[in-house]
Amino acid sequence: MTLPYYITSPIYYVNDKPHIGHAYTSLACDVMCRFKSLDGYDARFLTGTDEHGQKIEQAADKKGISPQELTDIFSLNFKELAEKMNINNHDFIRTSEARHKQGVTAFWELLEAKGAIYLDKYSGWYAIRDEAFYTDKQITTNAEGVKIAIGSGAPVEWLEEESYFFRLGDYQDRLLEFYQQNQDFIMPTSRRNEVVNFVKSGLKDLSISRTSFKWGIPVPGNDKHIMYVWIDALFNYVSALGYPDMQDARYHQFWPADLHMVGKDIVLFHAVYWPAMLMAADLPLPKRVFAHGWWTNEGQKISKSIGNVIDPLQLIEKYGLDQTRYFLMREVSFGQDGDFSHDAMLRRSNADLANDLGNLCQRSLSMLTKHCDGQILLSNVSDKDDLAILADSRDLYAKVQKHLNVQAFHLALADILQSISDANRYIDLMQPWQLRKTDMVRMQQVLSVIAEIIRVAAILLQCFMPDSANKILDILNVAPAERTFDALTNRLQDGHQINPPTIIFPRLEK
């Protein structure tokens, strides 16, 4: 039986153009999902847009259009980003869609039936920009005398209104026990510790409805109230599977999710509120929440007011799609914060892709084409260096799999590129250009060993750089059915004919 694998990205706010942060989260999901598919899973990746709330209502007002019109336009930018970044999502959910409203409404009714929701009065601080509630301790006054949230800097306002509450306070012990029993529910460990400390410090019931705006999903039975956007938003992961239609095979197949990929700023929503609500509803809990770090731009925090937002589409245009995908996944330890700089982008791309991988393909495969009619000769290798490097290449899959199962994308890429460096060292040692004068058969063997190492690397690289990896596999003339991880244990056969190489990664100039 094929095992399911369900991965989700956050659904993105539509009041903004997509930036590097959105591209990064979606890319990580895409790599993970492609990896699992190649690894034999029935993998499904959901992304989408978070369209309700006061922030969107205000943004639409400013533009003089309806919130629905605004979100219709802006959600297209996110669809476009996914296409341009070669993101292979299986579904794209918008919270303004009927299927989502049905799902969330049913979820609310279920929570209410379980006694997890009650009506009371809320008074406290609220930041529209974060769509989040803050306590007195979490706010401060800035230089201009404006009250702001300490972490995000978003302006807060005092709210006093009737509100529905979720009994979050009842779940402190159950959550702590759950984290204890599921050590890798929250990753990386630093985030896990943060969440555990947050929950240990005590949980208050959560205000989950608002009466001061209209753009959202009405509370069933009391449409003066609009659901708090985070309740609405989090449930997208389930409503996209057809819930509450229990005849829908997708729900049974894919829930609970294997991985919610999120940025560190929204880990509490996913690792505290969300599991508590699912516990209250007696629905299964997701298996992991991975919170990645944030990018800065040339050392500076990225912000609209500074005007240093990085447009992922511009990066692709300037450096190439796969170069950008590679850089984002390789440059920073996944889970840590990282810095984007044009120098680093050029350095990485030129050193790893143009020089190491590109050059290896170019010099070995063009010799094989020119001097051996493009034919592989691999069956009789017995030289100890040949056997050693082939054995390392055979071990690569297990290493990459181990890294990806804990979302260590950077380490997976480091190992794959290490095999390429090893192959470059091997070709320098064997000097096939010298062998050409003395031993043509040996030359063909050496070049075939390298072709085989490139084959393995390219199959594994498909999830990171689908286009380029497939171009390499086209050059190697590897049939499409031979590009899954099952095929890694095969080997290029004697007489297999490769195609003449073309340049895959041009050197980038400053």
Ligand code: MSP
């Ligand atoms: N709508 C909510 C998510 C609801 S999920 C049920 C939201 N949307 S968002 O558009 O503001 O953010 C989307 C993602 O972008 C988050 O995971 C966030 O961490 C990420 N990033 C925003 N800026 C970023 C960087 N500078 N660097 C990396 N990721 C960043 O939150």
